[in-house]
Amino acid sequence: MTSSLFDVQAIRAQFPILSREVNGKPLAYFDSAASAHKPQSVIDTQSRYLAETHSNIHRGVHALAQEATEAYEASREKVRAHIGAESTREILFVGGTTDGINLVAQTWGRTNLGSGDCIVLTRMEHHSNIVPWQMLALEMGFDIHVVELNEDGTLDAEMFDAHLARKPKLVAFTHVSNALGTVNDAKYWTERSHAAGATVLVDGAQSVPHLQVDVKDLDVDFYMFSGHKTYGPTGIGVLYGKEALLDAMPPYRGGGEMIGSVSFENGTTYNELPYKFEAGTPHISGGITLGSAIDWMNAVGVAAITAHEHELTQHAHAQLGDIEGLRFYGTAPCKAGVVSFLVDGIHPYDLGTLLDQLGIAVRTGHHCTEPLMDKLGIPGTVRASFGAYNTLDEIDRLAEGVARASSMLR
Amino acid sequence: MYLYFMASVIDQRQEHIEDEFAKMGDWMEKYEYIISLGKELDALDPADKVDDNLIKGCQSRVWLNAKQGINGEVIFTADSDAIITKGLAALMIRVLSNAPASDIASAKLFFLDRIGLNTHLSPTRSNGLQSMVKQMKLYGLVFMAKG
Ligand SMILES: Cc1ncc(COP(=O)(O)O)c(C=O)c1O
Numbered sequence: 001m002t003s004s005l006f007d008v009q010a011i012r013a014q015f016p017i018l019s020r021e022v023n024g025k026p027l028a029y030f031d032s033a034a035s036a037h038k039p040q041s042v043i044d045t046q047s048r049y050l051a052e053t054h055s056n057i058h059r060g061v062h063a064l065a066q067e068a069t070e071a072y073e074a075s076r077e078k079v080r081a082h083i084g085a086e087s088t089r090e091i092l093f094v095g096g097t098t099d100g101i102n103l104v105a106q107t108w109g110r111t112n113l114g115s116g117d118c119i120v121l122t123r124m125e126h127h128s129n130i131v132p133w134q135m136l137a138l139e140m141g142f143d144i145h146v147v148e149l150n151e152d153g154t155l156d157a158e159m160f161d162a163h164l165a166r167k168p169k170l171v172a173f174t175h176v177s178n179a180l181g182t183v184n185d186a187k188y189w190t191e192r193s194h195a196a197g198a199t200v201l202v203d204g205a206q207s208v209p210h211l212q213v214d215v216k217d218l219d220v221d222f223y224m225f226s227g228h229k230t231y232g233p234t235g236i237g238v239l240y241g242k243e244a245l246l247d248a249m250p251p252y253r254g255g256g257e258m259i260g261s262v263s264f265e266n267g268t269t270y271n272e273l274p275y276k277f278e279a280g281t282p283h284i285s286g287g288i289t290l291g292s293a294i295d296w297m298n299a300v301g302v303a304a305i306t307a308h309e310h311e312l313t314q315h316a317h318a319q320l321g322d323i324e325g326l327r328f329y330g331t332a333p334c335k336a337g338v339v340s341f342l343v344d345g346i347h348p349y350d351l352g353t354l355l356d357q358l359g360i361a362v363r364t365g366h367h368c369t370e371p372l373m374d375k376l377g378i379p380g381t382v383r384a385s386f387g388a389y390n391t392l393d394e395i396d397r398l399a400e401g402v403a404r405a406s407s408m409l410r
Numbered sequence: 411m412y413l414y415f416m417a418s419v420i421d422q423r424q425e426h427i428e429d430e431f432a433k434m435g436d437w438m439e440k441y442e443y444i445i446s447l448g449k450e451l452d453a454l455d456p457a458d459k460v461d462d463n464l465i466k467g468c469q470s471r472v473w474l475n476a477k478q479g480i481n482g483e484v485i486f487t488a489d490s491d492a493i494i495t496k497g498l499a500a501l502m503i504r505v506l507s508n509a510p511a512s513d514i515a516s517a518k519l520f521f522l523d524r525i526g527l528n529t530h531l532s533p534t535r536s537n538g539l540q541s542m543v544k545q546m547k548l549y550g551l552v553f554m555a556k557g
Binding site: 023024346347349350353354356357358364365379408409 | 442445471492493494495532535
């Protein structure tokens with residue numbers, strides 16, 4: 001079905017890095033969940049900006065400052081439209097997903113969470129949606145309740161509801177698991193969490209690269225993602241927050257840009273949204289280039305990317321599933337872009353090392369989800385994650401590689 | 411008159427490994443060899459497979475133990491839950507075990523560069539190997555001090 005919609009070879013041709021060789025073999029890149037590669041149009045946007053437009057923004061009177069500001073703000077508008085936010089006042093440029101979560105923890109969290117309160121997280125969270133809350137909990141004295149998982153890597157709904165009955169102030173969960181690939185029903189759980197009186201934060205690091213996300217439809221209060229996983233640059237990401245919440249939150253970091261006026265005598269006032277949260281010179285080239293990455297995804301079509309990656313995931317399960325002793329972690333009915341597995345008696349690190357010799361890039365280890373790996377009683381998994389540019393042939397290569405490496409290691 | 415430069419036993423072993431690796435083809439073959447070393451490595455005494463003997467800085471777990479033989483030489487034993495790591499440990503043991511403590515402490519491990527291992531290993535593995543080497547040399551120093 002996807003082949004007619006989707007010319008993967010034409011897509012691949014846009015990614016210069018994919019023509020590289022690794023260890024004398026053509027690169028098969030299965031680590032897009034860690035970071036995705038960049039198409040030529042994105043690379044060109046970045047270099048064109050640096051070569052032709054660069055200037056500081058929001059402050060100069062001159063033409064370059066004007067152009068740079070317009071490009072940066074145009075990019076904010078692209079992000080807004082892409083995730084379906086109401087207004088660009090709700091779109092904050094941040095360093096990435098991690099940075100966005102820390103911002104919410106240190107501003108909204110610090111003013112809304114205290115001793116006697118509780119929040120709800122899930123077993124499948126990335127460390128970046130655990131540690132900021134643990135750090136804050138140590139200071140503010142609230143409790144953290146964890147929703148455990150079913151065998152297939154879906155959320156335990158009964159337990160989720162039981163935790164909601166404790167009236168948590170915040171429910172924070174990932175939209176898509178980076179370790180298991182599970183797609184959580186963000187809309188459903190947001191609605192139930194709201195009904196329980198909670199504010200809802202959803203980590204979109206692994207969803208925006210793969211799925212069409214509409215924050216208004218999901219009705220989430222906070223949502224964040226990273227540019228580098230969405231075919232864009234590192235060091236830039238987006239925090240969406242509902243305007244009323246952002247308005248009520250104290251600023252995060254102080255400095256230039258985020259102020260209304262500064263005075264020793266009369267005190268300092270803060271800028272309006274979204275600038276209140278963007279202290280200092282921002283990552284201008286990153287913001288502008290992220291807009292170009294979003295353009296690229298829309299030109300290809302997010303629905304087409306979703307469908308193509310679904311086919312890749314299915315194919316990977318089918319091909320790898322034939323290998324003796326191979327066990328999948330994460331077999332939820334609804335998955336996006338990630339296949340995690342182990343082969344009996346073989347350390348994931350060994351498997352990853354031999355696959356690398358064959359030019360196949362996978363990730364091994366705990367994938368920044370140690371609480372999940374501990375619960376599963378494993379040191380980690382081998383993870384193959386997909387992007388728009390992966391092919392069915394590459395997955396065949398992966399399966400052959402895993403079979404060959406496994407027989408060497410056994 | 412002949413002048414002998416007595417290479418230390420550690421250097422001789424390194425050269426020997428260098429010769430072995432020179433005969434191998436691609437890195438898949440070299441890994442195959444490293445894996446076989448891992449499989450052949452003598453099992454670690456269960457009593458030594460304790461957290462105190464874990465080496466920090468490895469993605470896989472590595473246990474390293476050292477004791478002194480009757481002539482004062484240092485004897486290393488090791489294990490790992492990853493077989494390639496265990497093979498690398500076996501390689502290091504071949505080079506450094508059963509040697510005088512002072513030789514271990516001052517050993518220059520040139521073979522790692524010459525067989526291309528230093529450049530070939532992934533950064534995490536390379537860090538792990540460096541931690542292993544550091545720990546072995548540390549044992550050398552400790553046993554030197556004991557005399
Ligand atoms: C689910 C999830 N959340 C958060 C992050 C952190 O993203 P970043 O490192 O870009 O801040 C990641 C990255 O791996 C992730 O997969």
